[in-house]
Amino acid sequence: DTAVSQTPKYLVTQMGNDKSIKCEQNLGHDTMYWYKQDSKKFLKIMFSYNNKELIINETVPNRFSPKSPDKAHLNLHINSLELGDSAVYFCASSQGAQNQPQHFGDGTRLSIL
Amino acid sequence: DQQVKQNSPSLSVQEGRISILNCDYTNSMFDYFLWYKKYPAEGPTFLISISSIKDKNEDGRFTVFLNKSAKHLSLHIVPSQPGDSAVYFCAVLYNFNKFYFGSGTKLNVKP
Numbered sequence: 001d002t003a004v005s006q007t008p009k010y011l012v013t014q015m016g017n018d019k020s021i022k023c024e025q026n027l028g029h030d031t032m033y034w035y036k037q038d039s040k041k042f043l044k045i046m047f048s049y050n051n052k053e054l055i056i057n058e059t060v061p062n063r064f065s066p067k068s069p070d071k072a073h074l075n076l077h078i079n080s081l082e083l084g085d086s087a088v089y090f091c092a093s094s095q096g097a098q099n100q101p102q103h104f105g106d107g108t109r110l111s112i113l
Numbered sequence: 114d115q116q117v118k119q120n121s122p123s124l125s126v127q128e129g130r131i132s133i134l135n136c137d138y139t140n141s142m143f144d145y146f147l148w149y150k151k152y153p154a155e156g157p158t159f160l161i162s163i164s165s166i167k168d169k170n171e172d173g174r175f176t177v178f179l180n181k182s183a184k185h186l187s188l189h190i191v192p193s194q195p196g197d198s199a200v201y202f203c204a205v206l207y208n209f210n211k212f213y214f215g216s217g218t219k220l221n222v223k224p
Contacts, residue, residue, distance in 0.1 A: 042215075042216050048210055099144075099164065106154065106155050
């Protein structure tokens with residue numbers, strides 16, 4: 001019973017395609033996040049949702065659109081994939097409004113051909 | 114403009130000795146600091162944290178030190194074990210939901 005699970009683990013696709021990554025958490029947390037780990041290994045926040053509402057939206061291309069159908073899910077849809085989108089994407093959750101650590105999924109390695 | 118910097122990309126330590134991982138941050142308003150550990154093909158897992166009202170927090174073999182005047186954070190692992198070999202990320206939490214991460218330090222503990 002994984003706390004934060006994201007699918008798929010690996011995603012290989014061609015430039016121009018549209019793809020989605022799903023994330024689910026069973027910790028009862030109210031805040032979920034998407035991070036991108038780039039080639040330099042920095043973990044950069046992309047989006048954060050609290051109770052299904054967008055609270056952080058960093059400088060990310062419009063091609064990236066998060067969707068939170070409920071508190072336990074935060075999916076990431078990417079349109080018109082580009083080579084620079086190749087990275088590992090991590091989903092995380094935490095109990096917001098408190099100093100609480102995040103729990104991470106195992107990541108989705110996205111490779112654009 | 115990285116808010117959190119880990120200037121040592123890697124560290125190698127003999128089993129049983131102390132491992133010291135360092136982290137610097139830029140904003141004196143940051144008030145909560147965390148260390149995460151990451152194994153290959155897994156997500157980061159929370160290790161230990163410290164609030165800005167403290168300068169030390171200890172949990173078993175792991176101790177985090179905070180030097181606010183220097184804007185410096187360190188993680189001490191004593192004694193180091195081969196299973197500690199992983200990438201360690203320093204992070205800060207700002208405004209309850211904004212996390213900034215460093216680029217990580219790869220620790221190798223040699224048997």
